[in-house]
Amino acid sequence: MSDAPLVLGLETSCDETGVGIVRGHTLLADAVASSVDEHARFGGVVPEVASRAHLEAMVPTVERACTQAGVRLQDLDAVAVTAGPGLAGSLLVGVAAAKALALALDVPLYGVNHLGAHVAVDVVEHGPLPEPTMALLVSGGHSNLLLVPDVTHDIRSLGATVDDAAGEAFDKVARVLGLPFPGGPHIDRVAREGDRVAIDFPRGLTSGRDLQRHRFDYSFSGLKTSVARWVHAREESGDPVPVADVAASFQEAVVDVLTRKAVAACREHDVHDLLIGGGVAANTRLRALAQERCDAAGIRMRVPRPGLCTDNGAMVAALGALMVTAGRPPSRLDLPADSSQPVEVVQV
Ligand code: KG4
Ligand code: ZN
Numbered sequence: 325m326s327d328a329p330l331v332l333g334l335e336t337s338c339d340e341t342g343v344g345i346v347r348g349h350t351l352l353a354d355a356v357a358s359s360v361d362e363h364a365r366f367g368g369v370v371p372e373v374a375s376r377a378h379l380e381a382m383v384p385t386v387e388r389a390c391t392q393a394g395v396r397l398q399d400l401d402a403v404a405v406t407a408g409p410g411l412a413g414s415l416l417v418g419v420a421a422a423k424a425l426a427l428a429l430d431v432p433l434y435g436v437n438h439l440g441a442h443v444a445v446d447v448v449e450h451g452p453l454p455e456p457t458m459a460l461l462v463s464g465g466h467s468n469l470l471l472v473p474d475v476t477h478d479i480r481s482l483g484a485t486v487d488d489a490a491g492e493a494f495d496k497v498a499r500v501l502g503l504p505f506p507g508g509p510h511i512d513r514v515a516r517e518g519d520r521v522a523i524d525f526p527r528g529l530t531s532g533r534d535l536q537r538h539r540f541d542y543s544f545s546g547l548k549t550s551v552a553r554w555v556h557a558r559e560e561s562g563d564p565v566p567v568a569d570v571a572a573s574f575q576e577a578v579v580d581v582l583t584r585k586a587v588a589a590c591r592e593h594d595v596h597d598l599l600i601g602g603g604v605a606a607n608t609r610l611r612a613l614a615q616e617r618c619d620a621a622g623i624r625m626r627v628p629r630p631g632l633c634t635d636n637g638a639m640v641a642a643l644g645a646l647m648v649t650a651g652r653p654p655s656r657l658d659l660p661a662d663s664s665q666p667v668e669v670v671q672v
Contacts (some may be wrong), residue, residue: 329401329648332425334382334642336418337410337438338465339363339374341381341391344638345400345645347646351448352393354638356633357381364505369464375382375413377649382421389637400431402654403468407435407672410465410633412504415661423657432654434644435672437479437665438635439468439652442601444475446628454597454624460586463602463609463634464491464506467582469540469589471489472665475643476650481667482589483540486529490578491604493544497574501567511571511611512607518572520609525577526550532586540589547577579610587617599626647671 328348334344343351363369386553405422426433443459449530459470469483498507528543618625659672
């Protein structure tokens with residue numbers, strides 16, 4: 325156990341300042357400072373506000389993680405950081421901090437891909453990843469279907485959203501329904517009282533030529549517009565809006581397509597393990613329907629606990645530790661932050 329590398333991971337790609345510490349597959353600390361409350365009144369993340377919040381939170385969050393883990397910075401074997409994709413200014417804060425730490429401590433630095441880290445984090449919860457694993461990543465910033473033969477250096481994109489991310493659609497529909505930001509958890513809660521077949525909302529890219537051309541891609545923008553139109557028509561006619569039914573029917577449209585394509589991808593690529601991550605993985609209906617469809621298809625499903633599904637530093641530390649263990653060479657100290665880093669670039 326003590327031979328396993330002690331790695332600190334920094335995550336600042338969006339509105340969470342995450343600092344995690346792992347030893348091999350063991351999670352020792354997961355400290356997160358979120359600026360989500362500062363963005364709430366804007367109904368979405370404001371990049372400049374997020375960058376400043378990262379600057380203020382960085383040092384205290386690193387200190388909190390070390391205290392939680394009971395380790396000193398001098399004990400670290402490596403530092404890992406999200407190099408992209410994400411908000412440029414926010415990424416820069418994490419990358420600069422990681423470089424400073426690696427230089428001062430004279431340890432190797434690993435600049436890693438945010439999406440790869442979302443996949444890797446499950447090793448601290450459920451042990452080594454089967455190779456290959458299929459990963460469905462759904463959050464406010466991404467909706468990706470990934471074939472992962474080796475999370476340290478071979479991640480292949482099978483599909484992604486062509487417009488809004490799944491979480492973004494939840495947040496926008498919540499706004500239409502007068503629910504607070506971020507809307508996902510509120511829709512999840514309200515939908516429990518609603519009828520998921522009350523309204524037949526569209527499933528994007530699931531039939532005809534759309535499906536042929538976008539086999540494993542997603543689209544939620546048309547769905548979002550359709551919900552908004554439905555609600556406005558209702559308001560104009562003076563009838564009350566059945567919020568719970570709209571929430572449940574909208575949610576069903578999202579999770580139906582997410583799970584249908586994820587299971588189809590597993591079948592088509594002969595993969596028997598599906599990992600679901602990202603903030604939307606906390607959705608109770610997504611988990612239930614995914615479990616049902618995986619069971620029917622003989623696929624094992626893995627979902628990290630909610631705190632590890634949302635953005636955090638532990639996921640970056642986990643991927644860094646896997647890279648150290650696999651003997652992958654470190655990144656250069658002048659590594660750039662890349663806001664649009666392709667998912668295939670697991671390490672910079
Ligand atoms: O991974 P995350 O914390 O941050 C990034 O966007 O990267 O994900 C946040 C997103 C938000 O859009 C939020 O509404 C959504 O995840 N979310 C949910 C639930 N919990 C969080 N969406 C649906 N159901 C939930 N229970
Ligand atoms: Zn994320």
